[in-house]
Amino acid sequence: DTTVKQNPRYKLARVGKPVNLICSQTMNHDTMYWYQKKPNQAPKLLLFYYDKILNREADTFEKFQSSRPNNSFCSLYIGSAGLEYSAMYLCASSRTGGDAEQFFGPGTRLTVL
Amino acid sequence: QQKVQQSPESLIVPEGGMASLNCTSSDRNVDYFWWYRQHSGKSPKMLMSIFSNGEKEEGRFTVHLNKASLHTSLHIRDSQPSDSALYLCAATGGYKVVFGSGTRLLVSP
Numbered sequence: 001d002t003t004v005k006q007n008p009r010y011k012l013a014r015v016g017k018p019v020n021l022i023c024s025q026t027m028n029h030d031t032m033y034w035y036q037k038k039p040n041q042a043p044k045l046l047l048f049y050y051d052k053i054l055n056r057e058a059d060t061f062e063k064f065q066s067s068r069p070n071n072s073f074c075s076l077y078i079g080s081a082g083l084e085y086s087a088m089y090l091c092a093s094s095r096t097g098g099d100a101e102q103f104f105g106p107g108t109r110l111t112v113l
Numbered sequence: 114q115q116k117v118q119q120s121p122e123s124l125i126v127p128e129g130g131m132a133s134l135n136c137t138s139s140d141r142n143v144d145y146f147w148w149y150r151q152h153s154g155k156s157p158k159m160l161m162s163i164f165s166n167g168e169k170e171e172g173r174f175t176v177h178l179n180k181a182s183l184h185t186s187l188h189i190r191d192s193q194p195s196d197s198a199l200y201l202c203a204a205t206g207g208y209k210v211v212f213g214s215g216t217r218l219l220v221s222p
Contacts, residue, residue: 004156033210042117042214043157043201050208090156098144098205099164104156 004105006091011110013085019078021108023091032074033102034066035090043090049074050096081112115140119202119213127221132189134216136202137182140209146178146185147203151215157201161187192220 007022023032031050035043047056049068056064063085065077078085088107094100116139126132136146145164149157163169163178163185170176175188183204189196197220202213 031208035212040214042212044212045210048208048210055208098207098209099162101147101159101162102203102210104149104158106156 004091004093004103006089006105006108008108009106011108013078013081013110013112015082015112016080019081019085019110019112021076021089021091021110023074023076023093023105024072025093025103025105026072027093027095027103028071029093029103030071030096031094031100032068033092033094034064034074034076035092036060037088037090037107046076081110083112086110086112115143115204115209115211117202117204117211117213119200119216121216122214123217123219125219125221126192128192128194130192130220132192132196132218132220134187134189134200134202134218135184136186136204136213137184138204138211139183140204140206140211141183142206142209143183143204144207145205146176147205148176148185148187149201149203149212151199151201153198157199160200189218192218194220194222196220 033048037043091105092102094102148160150160151157
């Protein structure tokens with residue numbers, strides 16, 4: 001099974017409210033990633049977990065949090081949503097190494113009003 | 114900041130024709146190049162990867178890599194309407210993964 005699951009598929013949030021997105025995979029992959037994708041833009045890597053080690057990109061460091069309670073699950077947390085957070089959020093997983101294929105989930109479309 | 118540039122932004126080819134997509138990285142530390150395909154409403158799925166100079170062919174799909182210029186290209190021969198999708202190029206070096214903004218391909222019947 002090469003499925004990566006994401007919940008919810010659609011999320012409506014109010015400005016200033018928190019948002020929590022969930023991702024799961026059953027491939028026993030060491031690495032899990034979160035990307036933000038806006039229309040006509042490249043998927044932007046926000047952060048990734050290698051095992052239990054969290055790596056956050058410098059320019060999004062303070063905007064996004066994450067947790068990985070076990071190998072299968074990974075969350076993305078926004079403490080206070082702003083209008084600019086409206087986007088598709090893609091979760092992916094892979095085994096260790098730069099030569100490893102990433103498997104993507106279906107995404108969560110977040111709309112902040 | 115590392116960038117991955119893809120061209121063209123969009124492409125229309127007739128059914129049965131050849132589609133050629135380009136991708137260039139600005140980072141000399143890149144080791145691997147990937148092509149992902151994303152159909153409308155679906156998640157990206159890896160189409161092809163290339164790690165060393167030269168050419169790799171899988172069915173109707175051929176990918177080229179020139180590591181000196183950090184340029185890769187994807188060629189689809191005998192294009193089918195089902196090939197219509199967003200094609201994303203990604204470059205990885207270590208744990209760093211950078212995607213391009215994609216080429217939207219439309220194959221017209």
